[in-house]
Amino acid sequence: MSVGDYIRGSQIWKSIFRHPAPVDRRNRVVVMLTNFFLHLHPVSIKQQGIALSYTWCMGGITFFLFLVETITGVLLMFYYRPTLQFAFNDILALRDVTTLGIMREIHRWAAHAMVITVWLHMYRVFLTGSYKPPREFNWVIGVLLLVLTLLLSFTGYLLPWDQLAIWAITVGSNMARATPFLGYEGPGAQLLNIGGFDLITNGSDARFLLLGGRFVGEATLNRFYILHCVAIPLVVALLIAIHFWRVRKDGGISQPL
Amino acid sequence: MLEHHPDLTASVIYGLGWLYLLLFLMNCAWVWRSYHQDGEVKLFGQGVPVASIWALYAAMLGMISTAHLTGSNNPQMFLLRMPDAFKSAVDSLSGPVSFFSLSVGLFVAVILLREWIVKPTVGWVLLNASLIFLALSMTDYDFRQIVGKPDNVPIVAMLFICAYFTWLSFACAVENDKRKAAGKPLYSQEKNDKILVWPDLVYSELICMVLVTALLVAWGIVLQAPLEEPASSAKTPNPSKAPWYFLGLQEMLVYYDPWMAGVVLPSMILVGLMAIPYIDFNKLGNGYYTFNERKFAISTFLFGFLPLWVAMIVLGTFLRGPNWNFFGPYEYWDVHKLELLNNVNISEWFWYKVMNTKMPVAPAGSDQATQIGYILLREWLGLVITVAYLAVLPPLMAVTVFRKFFVRMGFLRFMVLSNLILFMASLPIKMVLRWSFNLKYIVAIPEWFFNI
Numbered sequence: 001m002s003v004g005d006y007i008r009g010s011q012i013w014k015s016i017f018r019h020p021a022p023v024d025r026r027n028r029v030v031v032m033l034t035n036f037f038l039h040l041h042p043v044s045i046k047q048q049g050i051a052l053s054y055t056w057c058m059g060g061i062t063f064f065l066f067l068v069e070t071i072t073g074v075l076l077m078f079y080y081r082p083t084l085q086f087a088f089n090d091i092l093a094l095r096d097v098t099t100l101g102i103m104r105e106i107h108r109w110a111a112h113a114m115v116i117t118v119w120l121h122m123y124r125v126f127l128t129g130s131y132k133p134p135r136e137f138n139w140v141i142g143v144l145l146l147v148l149t150l151l152l153s154f155t156g157y158l159l160p161w162d163q164l165a166i167w168a169i170t171v172g173s174n175m176a177r178a179t180p181f182l183g184y185e186g187p188g189a190q191l192l193n194i195g196g197f198d199l200i201t202n203g204s205d206a207r208f209l210l211l212g213g214r215f216v217g218e219a220t221l222n223r224f225y226i227l228h229c230v231a232i233p234l235v236v237a238l239l240i241a242i243h244f245w246r247v248r249k250d251g252g253i254s255q256p257l
Numbered sequence: 258m259l260e261h262h263p264d265l266t267a268s269v270i271y272g273l274g275w276l277y278l279l280l281f282l283m284n285c286a287w288v289w290r291s292y293h294q295d296g297e298v299k300l301f302g303q304g305v306p307v308a309s310i311w312a313l314y315a316a317m318l319g320m321i322s323t324a325h326l327t328g329s330n331n332p333q334m335f336l337l338r339m340p341d342a343f344k345s346a347v348d349s350l351s352g353p354v355s356f357f358s359l360s361v362g363l364f365v366a367v368i369l370l371r372e373w374i375v376k377p378t379v380g381w382v383l384l385n386a387s388l389i390f391l392a393l394s395m396t397d398y399d400f401r402q403i404v405g406k407p408d409n410v411p412i413v414a415m416l417f418i419c420a421y422f423t424w425l426s427f428a429c430a431v432e433n434d435k436r437k438a439a440g441k442p443l444y445s446q447e448k449n450d451k452i453l454v455w456p457d458l459v460y461s462e463l464i465c466m467v468l469v470t471a472l473l474v475a476w477g478i479v480l481q482a483p484l485e486e487p488a489s490s491a492k493t494p495n496p497s498k499a500p501w502y503f504l505g506l507q508e509m510l511v512y513y514d515p516w517m518a519g520v521v522l523p524s525m526i527l528v529g530l531m532a533i534p535y536i537d538f539n540k541l542g543n544g545y546y547t548f549n550e551r552k553f554a555i556s557t558f559l560f561g562f563l564p565l566w567v568a569m570i571v572l573g574t575f576l577r578g579p580n581w582n583f584f585g586p587y588e589y590w591d592v593h594k595l596e597l598l599n600n601v602n603i604s605e606w607f608w609y610k611v612m613n614t615k616m617p618v619a620p621a622g623s624d625q626a627t628q629i630g631y632i633l634l635r636e637w638l639g640l641v642i643t644v645a646y647l648a649v650l651p652p653l654m655a656v657t658v659f660r661k662f663f664v665r666m667g668f669l670r671f672m673v674l675s676n677l678i679l680f681m682a683s684l685p686i687k688m689v690l691r692w693s694f695n696l697k698y699i700v701a702i703p704e705w706f707f708n709i
Contacts, residue, residue: 028455041454048445050458053429054546056422057465064466068473088487095484105477112411113473115502119562120422126533126558127426129542129551136534143530150502157500164408166488171507172499175519178706186516187707215490254544256443 040244042252049253054128058121062149063240065114069152072107073229075100080159082225084218087161111153118149130254138246141239148236155228158221166216169224173216176207183207261341261587262398267332269395274325276392280385281322284315287381295378338396339587348585353511354692356576357685360568364560367423371548375428387417397587403575407480412501412574419567423559429546443545495579495592504573505566511581512687514698514708522680526561529677533558536674538665561681600697603639632702639700643709646683651675 007013008021022031032043048054079098080090094101122142125131131139158169177183181192182205189200202214212219247253292308299305324337366374373379391413394400404413433443486492499507509518541550548555576583578590608616619631633640654675655663663671690696700709 022455025453028453031455038455038459041458044451044453045458046449047452047457048449050461051445052461053425054445056425057461060462060465061469064469068470091484095481102474102477105480105482106473108482109411109476109480110473112408112501116411116415116418120418122530123419123422123562124426127430127555128544128546130544131534132537132540132543133534139534140531143527146530147527153502154500160484161488163485163488163492163494164483166490167494167497168500171497172503175506175515178515179520180516183516183520185706186520187705190705217490255449256446256543256545 040248042248045252046255049255055253056120056124058117058124062114062117062121065110065117066236066240068110069107069114070233072103072110075103076107077229082159082221084161084221087159087221091160091162107156111156114149115153118146122146128254135246135250135254138243138250141243141246145236145239145243148232148239152228152232152236155224155232158216158224159228161221169220170216173207173210176210177202177205179206261344262589263333264398265332265335265338265396267328269401270325270328270332270335273392273395274322274328276388277318277322277325280388280392281315281318284311284318284385288312288315335396337393339393344397344587348588351576351583351585353572353583353688356572357564357568357688360564361685364564367427368548368556368559371427372431375424375431380424380428383420384417387420394586399589400587402590403586407483408501409574410480412570416567416571419563423563426546427548430548433545433547434549437547437549445545496577496581498573498577501570501574504577505569507581508569508573508577509684512684512691514706516706517709522684525677525680529681532673532677536666536670536677538670557678557681565681565684600691600695602698602701603642603696604636604701607638608635632704636700636702639698639709643700647676647679650679 001009018034019030020027022028029043032038032041076094079094081087091104094104125139125142154169154172158165177185179186181188182200183189184198184200184202184205184207186200186205189205190198192199202208208214210220210223211217212223288308288311291311292306295307297304298307298310321337328335374383391404395404403409429444436443498504506518506523509522512518513522537554539551539554541547542554575586578584578588579592579594580596582594582596584590584594604616608614617631617635619628623631651672655671659671659675662674666674687696687699690699698708700707702708
């Protein structure tokens with residue numbers, strides 16, 4: 001008996017993998033049903049439904065990039081401290097000193113790539129009419145995921161705390177102060193006052209909520225850090241789960257009827 | 258206009274050598290394909306294999322690549338570069354108007370000429386032309402300063418990727434449309450057996466993950482993530498730009514105030530995207546590529562995605578410099594470049610030019626109601642135009658251009674669709690009005706931060 005057979009016959013192996021190796025037809029079906037990660041997929045699928053020229057693989061790549069971001073992001077969190085004192089120097093150290101500082105490069109490039117792959121995924125879903133009934137609501141979830149992807153990228157942009165970061169966030173968040181009714185330079189904000197006392201000022205409007213201050217500062221860094229590392233990823237993970245579940249429940253990958 | 262910066266370094270030439278080498282290898286593969294598929298073409302009364310023309314082209318690329326890789330001692334003397342005359346011509350011809358017209362023109366051309374463009378040879382020629390244009394442009398110092406920024410590399414890649422997938426989708430759509438017209442089943446219906454997910458899908462996913470990981474690692478090694486000086490709220494960079502994927506929105510700030518460009522229009526984009534499945538009543542084209550069965554839906558979406566989103570990002574990233582002024586692709590970003598801004602509001606035009614009087618202003622010390630009355634009187638024309646645009650046009654469209662749509666969609670769906678279309682059209686309309694009449698605001702009520 002070879003070592004491989006011994007391991008595969010052991011109680012430990014069998015307790016983890018509840019089926020023999022997927023080498024014959026029966027076990028290729030069983031593996032899809034008994035493995036937690038694989039059970040997202042159906043057991044069998046139409047050949048053209050997974051043709052690369054049809055799907056472009058963009059949804060799958062987007063999900064994979066999200067996983068890459070999670071892994072590299074967690075590793076970066078060990079080194080990075082989101083305070084004015086340390087933030088920039090920690091990134092500098094990641095670039096020049098820290099072993100495997102390339103994690104920052106991979107994190108940034110994967111983030112750019114993820115924005116592009118989300119667009120292309122939507123592009124192909126639109127062009128194949130895959131949002132049509134019964135998949136309408138999954139498209140809506142997809143649009144929410146697009147927004148959250150952009151927000152993830154936007155909040156992460158601030159964290160290096162260099163000139164590129166704060167001014168990009170300053171320009172981006174300046175829009176918020178023009179929000180109708182909720183921004184202090186937005187139309188209608190003047191109407192929200194009680195006895196001549198303005199409710200919407202630069203210390204209480206939408207931009208202040210976003211930045212945690214009147215300008216991009218330490219409170220903003222903390223706010224964006226928590227949004228970037230905890231709050232938005234949790235929501236994204238939940239929506240991805242629903243998105244995948246709905247793909248299966250709405251009839252799998254779209255195909256000509 | 259300033260002289261073009263003469264600088265060209267040895268490392269740039271060397272890098273371009275690798276790009277030409279890649280092009281050479283790609284075209285070698287293309288020669289092989291052409292040899293087996295393309296047949297002959299008549300030249301000087303003689304049959305010549307098409308492959309031999311490609312072979313000549315590939316050989317030329319090989320020589321160009323060698324010239325770059327072996328290099329000369331003095332990079333300044335290197336001859337293979339974009340001619341200065343061409344650069345000056347492009348710079349002087351380019352501007353927001355010509356850029357937007359070009360992107361809309363391309364969009365229309367892709368749709369009208371789709372059956373011609375999707376031919377593999379045409380696609381290949383376009384790819385080669387754009388790559389050689391990029392390679393030659395990289396010999397220009399100012400072009401390199403912008404396009405070569407690490408954060409801008411993904412945008413260049415995105416352009417090629419978007420172009421490729423647009424081409425691919427049209428290739429599939431044209432094929433499907435031809436089959437439908439001939440009464441044949443779709444390509445994807447012909448050979449469509451059920452297969453097991455293990456191994457067919459699971460393995461291709463694994464390969465895909467490995468390739469993406471390899472690409473990211475290689476990308477991370479070659480290009481360092483940008484890190485500028487430490488943040489300083491006292492030193493404002495000029496230009497200050499939002500992250501690249503928001504630059505289309507930042508470009509809209511040229512034409513609309515922040516409350517429109519930064520809040521209302523982006524919200525309408527998202528609402529519009531979410532509304533798509535509920536307003537598209539067309540049952541055809543579900544689960545396969547087609548153009549003929551969904552002409553309106555696909556044209557509208559492509560218009561929103563290609564000229565209004567991708568092209569605006571390109572404009573905002575590569576062609577907008579200090580003070581958000583427009584700069585040609587080979588132009589130095591001169592902080593002191595002046596652009597005349599003599600834009601006028603509709604109200605100014607109406608009262609000064611048409612009525613030949615002063616603008617109505619509330620008498621000093623008048624109560625609030627009087628002031629509001631005077632503001633509304635001052636802006637009456639713009640307000641009427643805006644209300645008419647949003648309230649009169651939808652029913653008008655319902656009985657004219659969109660009559661069939663209205664009948665099939667019902668009142669509510671049609672109102673949502675027509676308003677979304679009107680909001681989408683409001684951007685190009687404002688652009689054209691700005692360019693042709695120097696229009697600043699249709700409604701200008703700075704007192705209430707309400708400028709449209």
